[in-house]
Amino acid sequence: MNRVAISGTGIFTPEEIITNAELVASYNEYAHRQNMLHADAIEAGEREPMPMSAEEFIVKASGIERRHVMSKFGILDPGIMHPVLPERAEEELSLMAEISVKAADEAMKKAGLTAADIDAVICAASNHERAYPAIAIEVQQALGIKGFAFDMNVACSSATFGIQLAADMIRTGSVRAVLMVNPEITSGHQEWRDRDCHFIFGDVCTAVVLQRADEVKSDNAYEVLATRCLTEFSNNIRNNNGFLRRTREGHMVDRRDMQFHQEGRKVFKQVVPMVAELMLGHLADQGIEPQSLSRLWLHQANKGMNDLIGAKVLGREPSRQEQPNVLQDYANTSSAGSIIAFSKYSDDLPSGSLGVICSFGAGYSAGSVIVRKL
């Protein structure tokens, strides 16, 4: 079996930023307009008024302060309330492929590899902008990579599941190096008109290069010691949009369940113990004491969740250095969150340092990747 390492990561961060203040102002204006429009029904007790959102709630409940998005104009227009992203011709590079290529360029440069060194491309993301051909194959072509490519989706855990797949392929020798990209345009499937979740998500793309450890050129590479993936079915995070939509009567209208929806409090309560147990069990089976970990790069959904998981795993409150958060600047970027944290906070650790990349989210799904700096 070959040893495997992560030898390069890249992040494409969209230029446009929406602060909580901007987001709340546009949502509240939308809610106000809806309440005016339906004033009679509200007055007659036939309809509930839309509640207002608040910046203080968002920061306190989630730790999120701002988010990057591909385009803020439509999201912030109370008459639109979703991003407006122009259609591209079939001959043009699609949006998800374009941001993937940008993140991939950085990851491959850091790994010191060119397209000729990569054997496979995985596009692992929580939504794909079309059914086929695979975005990964478009990325493969755009970068001039030979071999094969495919898309996969495990919602927020897409990247850690992708790492496990890539690592297993490299271990057994079917490929030497894999490029995995995580283009997360969450703004497209977020419901910006729902105050319970309108603040949660942001857009980004991350990329990870994995290769045989004995062929690594980068001086910031981490060996993948072990991976473990876990799923348990739950409807508490769900999006019903899909290819059968037009076959179902009444589905082609504006329906709330065709965007992201969740039971946030249930998710919080159920996922925290599930993830802590996964990480502790995984570490124990590898004979690694949690106290010997230098860093946890956790999924970036909620600061409170991360604080609890970190404390359960380390047996004490982790410091900011031990468990870096990026969600204050990026919000929840689905599968890309733990990879952003890893990419931004991994080059300072000395050789031999141990850490865990961990994701969790819809499915439920959770992935644990134990790494050691080469």
Ligand code: CO8
């Ligand atoms: N402003 C003011 N008040 C608000 C707001 C707001 N914006 N939102 C809710 N409130 C109110 C509620 O109505 C409620 O009022 P009341 O007490 O009168 O009923 C009160 O505040 C408390 O509400 P909650 O109980 O909902 O608040 P919580 O403290 O639970 O915080 C969170 C809500 C932040 C959502 C929290 O529950 C959380 O983070 N949970 C975990 C969620 C999570 O991690 N989900 C994972 C989803 S991501 C994923 O899996 C990937 C999916 C694929 C990507 C999708 C891209 C779109």
